[in-house]
Amino acid sequence: AQTVTQSQPEMSVQEAETVTLSCTYDTSENNYYLFWYKQPPSRQMILVIRQEAYKQQNATENRFSVNFQKAAKSFSLKISDSQLGDTAMYFCAFISTSGTYKYIFGTGTRLKVLA
Amino acid sequence: EAQVTQNPRYLITVTGKKLTVTCSQNMNHEYMSWYRQDPGLGLRQIYYSMNVEVTDKGDVPEGYKVSRKEKRNFPLILESPSPNQTSLYFCASMRTGTPYEQYFGPGTRLTVT
Numbered sequence: 672a673q674t675v676t677q678s679q680p681e682m683s684v685q686e687a688e689t690v691t692l693s694c695t696y697d698t699s700e701n702n703y704y705l706f707w708y709k710q711p712p713s714r715q716m717i718l719v720i721r722q723e724a725y726k727q728q729n730a731t732e733n734r735f736s737v738n739f740q741k742a743a744k745s746f747s748l749k750i751s752d753s754q755l756g757d758t759a760m761y762f763c764a765f766i767s768t769s770g771t772y773k774y775i776f777g778t779g780t781r782l783k784v785l786a
Numbered sequence: 787e788a789q790v791t792q793n794p795r796y797l798i799t800v801t802g803k804k805l806t807v808t809c810s811q812n813m814n815h816e817y818m819s820w821y822r823q824d825p826g827l828g829l830r831q832i833y834y835s836m837n838v839e840v841t842d843k844g845d846v847p848e849g850y851k852v853s854r855k856e857k858r859n860f861p862l863i864l865e866s867p868s869p870n871q872t873s874l875y876f877c878a879s880m881r882t883g884t885p886y887e888q889y890f891g892p893g894t895r896l897t898v899t
Contacts, residue, residue, distance in 0.1 A: 680826075704886045716876065716890035723884075762828060766886050772836060773844060774819060774878075774888065778828040 673698045675765050677777035684753045685785050692748045692780045694763030702769040705739070707748045710760040710779075719761070722746065758784045788813045792877050792891035799867055800899055807862045807894050809877030815889070816882045818860035819844070820852065822873040829876065835860055836882060867898040
């Protein structure tokens with residue numbers, strides 16, 4: 672069974688600094704996608720970034736980038752130049768595209784950006 | 787506007803009183819799913835559907851039912867709600883193909899007393 676683990680329940684970072692959120696996963700599949708979703712206080716779930724497992728190049732979206740280590744099954748999110756609007760819960764997620772299409776989420780990391 | 791809608795947004799009910807939470811999407815997505823979110827547990831998948839009349843259990847299906855009679859709708863049914871089903875519920879949809887990005891509804895806060 673696939674699992675997603677986020678070992679940091681809470682983190683904080685000063686505005687304009689850089690922070691890295693950790694995520695590890697376990698799967699025997701070869702075809703899968705990994706995601707980071709953001710949930711601000713409004714509760715709306717928003718996609719931050721996506722990584723296809725077959726791509727070696729790490730995905731980037733403006734201030735957000737990932738460090739994808741396939742052999743280590745690690746998928747961390749780096750937020751550069753943190754802004755107050757980045758304060759949110761962040762969820763790591765996994766979907767296998769060669770089987771059941773079950774979406775697996777981690778338990779989340781609550782990030783607070785300090786002014 | 788592309789969106790996933792859920793109703794109601796808030797619901798307080800009593801143990802054993804059947805309820806339905808509706809979910810609808812206007813993006814012609816094949817895949818729809820229900821999740822519950824609880825503190826410290828993240829989002830856990832209840833049921834998902836790959837297409838009309840095709841549904842599968844997620845990780846926490848006990849006490850819930852779903853149906854997919856139309857592509858756009860995927861209601862969540864609690865036949866006999868219990869207090870341990872008090873939670874925040876999200877419906878989501880996506881294309882069954884790259885990029886596999888899910889679009890979420892605004893959530894339904896359910897309290898069972």
